[in-house]
Amino acid sequence: MPEEYGSEVIQTVEQYSAVEAVGRHVNMTSDTQKTPRMGDVDVQIIPKGSAYPEDQPALDNVLLDAVKFGDRIIIAEEDLQDARVDVITEYQKGWATNYARMFDNAALGTTAVANGTTVPFTSVYKEVGTGVLKTAGALTYQDLSDILSTAENGRYWNEPDAIVIAHTSFKGQLRTLVDGNGRPLFLDSVPGKQPATLFGVEIRFSDGAKTSTTAKHTPTGNPLLIVGNRRHLIVGDRTPVESLISFDAGFGTDEPHVKVRTRKAFAVGRKEAFSVVEITAS
Template sequence: MARNTLEAWIPEEYSSSPVIQSINQISAVEALASRITMGSDTKHVPRTAGMGVDVVSKGGAYGEDTSLNDEVLLTAIKFGKAARLAEEDIDDQVANIIQSKMIGWSKSYAKMIDNASLAVSGAANGTTIPFTSLYQLLNTTDSGLGYTGGANITTAASAGVPTYSEFSTAIAKVEGGDYFDPGNMVAIAHPAFRASLRGVVDGQQRPIFNENGAGTPDTVFGVQVRWSLGAKLSTTATAAPAGRPIMAFVNPELMLLGIRSGPESVFIDGRDGLSALTDESILKMRARRGWAYGHPAGAAILVG
């Protein structure tokens, strides 16, 4: 049957879209990660375990580096949802139901992409666990990279209030590694940490947490904090995780976010095709993303 509708995926414009603005405000991963353009469903991104350096005498031979060279694989996973909209609501000039649904989807997507990328436990299966999250990466031994599973994860003894020592131990895990970059380091944390951080002081009774005003990021130990509602542990990717909150100390250059497509939407008019049996149209929203963290030694997590 011939169609005369707007049934084509329309990408959101990054410069002015309220959907994009909402996602970047809520999602730490979308806002901070290194964006890798993907021309297909999968993309291999080079990763190196580093490169050594020697003193070379005048006329002497250069020593050859033996560090491991490998790659990480980004696989595009689709995050989407469809909304069935009554024609009466679409025609309502008071409330823009289509825009409202798109903004609602963007907020849920922002929380889910952070949760999937940072805090899901368990091996990736491409569906309920779309990626190997940062938490799972740090829980897994990788002999090729010389990393022992769990080494960079600190779990607070009390689920309520982590201590100064526990915060300090967690950030020290990454500060002592070869991938520490003080100019780029960011802490991504669930807002549940705000209350516990307010009372934490060092040995000289100085607060480790500075709450700053609008336009100035909060800091902990002098490191910028980016708050994320997706930064709670869960067994599957979700926009409403219910596990223990985490604070991840990361280098955004090692956060690899594959961009295959979207966010984008398609509107299917209810006046055409079989859907014409009801006065309803369908709005679909989606984004296709891949994720990997470059090296486990370049991150640390505190489980609150």
């Protein structure tokens, strides 16, 4: 049974996944798909009466390769009959929450090159590589200013598309940081009116924004703060979140089975569009 648009499961994914919420979505018509990536176009001054010089900007591609995220949930018949909540919907929402965190971890924080299984995508962290700013202890005003300046001075900075994604543990630190005039750097969101901002740039928080050797919904590595252009967070949508309930699978034990799945891809458009801070110690 495909999930309806606007269902609680879809809303849960968008609530907990920063990348799903702000990334550029591309509809995929096969398991792999190339997304065009334009090269730079030159600008030249042409003297009066002179011929136009030739320019041949390179056109290459970003490869999206879809992988399947899923699970099979076994529910006791008694729970369906006796529980005072919609057990199936709550399990689906629980899966969606953990999928969102795992997807973000795969897209933002895995430390190895994609292998299609335990590391489904090459993450922003891996793409930026040696350009990651590593710092011990709490974030400082200077750390944030430096990392924002790095992104701002990059070739792919665009104010309307600027985004900050940080691990949830940064919230407490950011609330205490102020500029030289005592003004807070971080302004929390006003529901329905304005998003949370850091230095005036929209900021999203994700439990998946930590380093991890493999994609996990509970990563235990170093927390990350990522600044960049959301247009270069490319999310491939092969199939939406879907679920199917079978009362036959557990015929011998009175246990209906619920399958939940989605097929997604992710790729970084340009690594130069991002700058990353990694907290290496407490």
